[in-house]
Amino acid sequence: MIVLLVNDHLLKQAWPGFVTGKLSDVAGLLVAPPLLALLFLRRADLAATLATGVLFALVKTTETGAEAASHVWTLVAGPSRVLADPTDLLALPALALAWWVRRRSLAAPSSPRLRVLLTAPLALLAVAASGASPQATSEAVSVEVRGGRIIVHTDDSAAWTSENRGDTWVYESTYDRPPKRPTTAMCVPYKATRCYRVTPGRLGVEQSDDGGDTWRPSWSPSRDDRDRLARQYDDDLPRSGGLAVQGWRGGHVVVVANGSEGILLRDETGSWRRLGHPGEPERAPDLYFEGVTAAFLAGCVLFGAAGAGLRRYHRAYLAVTTTACLSLLGVAFSRIVPALGDYMELLAVLAVGTVPAAFIVGTVLLIAGRARPAPIAVGILSAPFVYLAAYLPFEGWADGTFGSYWAAVAVAALLTALVLAVDLLLIRKDAARAPADV
Template sequence: MTVAGVFVLFINDHLLKQTWPGPVTGKLSDVAGLLVAPALVALLFWRRADLAATVLTGVLFTLVKTTETGAELASHVWTLVAGPSRVLADPTDLLALPALALAWWVRRRSLESYSARWRVIVTMPLAVLAVTATSAAPMPSADSVEVDGGSIVVHIGDGIDQVSDDGGVTWSDDDGSRDASRPLQSAACVPMQATRCYRVMPDRIAVEQSDDGGKTWGPSWALTADDRERLARRYPSWARQHSMALAVQPRPGGHVVVVANGLDGIVVRDMSGEWRRVGWPGSPEFSEVDLSPESNVAIFLAVCMLFGGAAAGLQRYQRAYIGFAAAAGLGLFTALNSPAPLAVGVSMETALLSLLGVLATVVGTVVCLVLAVAGRARPTPAAVGVLAAPLVYVTVYTPFYGWSVGTPGPYWVAVALAVLLTGLAVLGGAVLIRYDARRAYLDGSSTSRPT
């Protein structure tokens, strides 16, 4: 049941939700999760406690789906376990709770407690891979900025303004009651120092500087190419990818410049002349960088590792297994990289290709499971494949997630790290599988004796 639930989770969350987003696939994910969760929770107990694990799962699921606090805590937990995630409170998901009865019944019928425990341990990493998903919330926009007495006010579209009373060092929320109807200020000079001026560039997130009263201009600050790429991936439909407005405030011994950068938030030039991206002070990043291409590649390589481990241990039907595994892998890659068939503007050919990818994935996976059992796959290579699959996903995805939050900064470094770490993971799995194959060969030949 745990293995079946894991495969349902994987196919539903990574394929069906993209193809047919809606309440059906959402509830199917909840049902599959409740089938898998009690077995995982049972690992927390020293002795087998099926009923306690099932009840605890139901209580936690109810808290998460009915309270904002529970949903927020679950989001933090899943972010630590499986990358950036967002869990939403939805009381209608409680309709899936009867699935716990089926999970408890299946667990009660399993009398081999230790073998069941090892099956859960082996499938747990794959379960984490299966339920990895993210969701994003809209983010406010810094539309304009002005100096109001001794304060600098950044007006936020449809949100709470940000106010600084110390030259942009610290910021606090404002109720937004200040007048934000003044026209955008795209350029400003330093008071009492008219030769030093600043202006935002009309088509970039950048600021230019003039030291001759605006006669000539040169670059003062701009987003790097990687920062621009991260911002474009965070807001792919945002057309205003440029700085909106700026304001200059004189300070004792110098001046500061504050720039309203739209969805990128706030940028400050401090008294020393250093530029600093403040973003949204005191607030989390509501939208994550879109890493769908990298995540799709990570999933594809993880599935290849999963199928490859079982194939290495097959004693029969290897050719048929490899053929169906290749069909499942190609179908998965096609479905992951195709738009939802029912989405607006999708052509008939694209929709048909996406549906064929889903069908090839489902049929190929089912046939491979049957062939793995019928072909008497050795347990060690299969276990290596199952355990290495989520490891491969992590080694591919983690460097790009680090790049999405700024570490490493250059994208090519993330690519190099992903290739290196994934190569080490695959090499380690290959060594284990080769060792098992050699041991199986020696065991098989030990019955013959030289005469």
């Protein structure tokens, strides 16, 4: 679970490629069988393991299976897309390891219900992280009106078309090549004094009410929208390319090709709407640093709360767990400090090895140090809530729920503080009830 959390929430974004992709498959196959076994009324470890293998093979080798998995992940983790990739079958031997771990765990003295209670939140959070949503890549480059049809051309010879003034759109994968020079300014038919043009070199539209003699802004992204766009496109903001005006006696609509941002529409009421890429998932803002921060806080809470009940080996435990948490920040700083960028792969490998190793060594120290069980349970149960409290408000900012980034910061800080306050209260109560150490 720890490997899956670190890999999917951190390393896949920092170091995408074959290693992190296959590592996610291996870790997922280790976590999935026990989660699937929870759905059975009786213990069915073998059935769950075999079912996991069959479902994984169907998803990775058939388009129908991949599409079905996409719908399931969308329900679990939001808009997601799972792709068929037969090379992922290389991870199937991990099921044998999952079976071996399960057989070994049967000899453990702890209660199966207690193990489920403590590990299920982390497992669900880890598995839910694996569904990645694809991002739209085509760019809208020009717009034209042919009779009653509006056509938005893309840079890959495709087009979105609408025959109802932009209310609905149809994507056509092959279409006429776009005009060599997109129209950047146009006046309203039957009303030549009203004209529109794209803002030169920027994302925006200007309007003239005197036939083009003077111009004023008609639409431009707000400051918060610009912040989101900067996260979406790595500070390389898209630019408005071309536009077209469709008029009739009752009014007019304006359609703008906003490059990688997709389509912008001014409807007959005069309201501007960003349509993006109709029918396609939009590029998500980069929340890498927020994710790293949330993972760091969750790790600190997990290790810190568990260590609060230690009776011995406090310094060794602190050194091991601090190293694990700082390794996460090392990957984050490699994207902030240019000089560390050359060591990204090394830092990623160290994070993959350090965090699981620290988890194992920390567990050994907790056992050897006769740690009280209540603080351990508090750490395991609260770590997912800390992560969600620190991260979800920024997801809300990314999709427009919070208009201001600093509002999301305030909400994240408040929610995280509430979770930590509850943790502190529970740990203090346990410490008060515990007998004095001898």
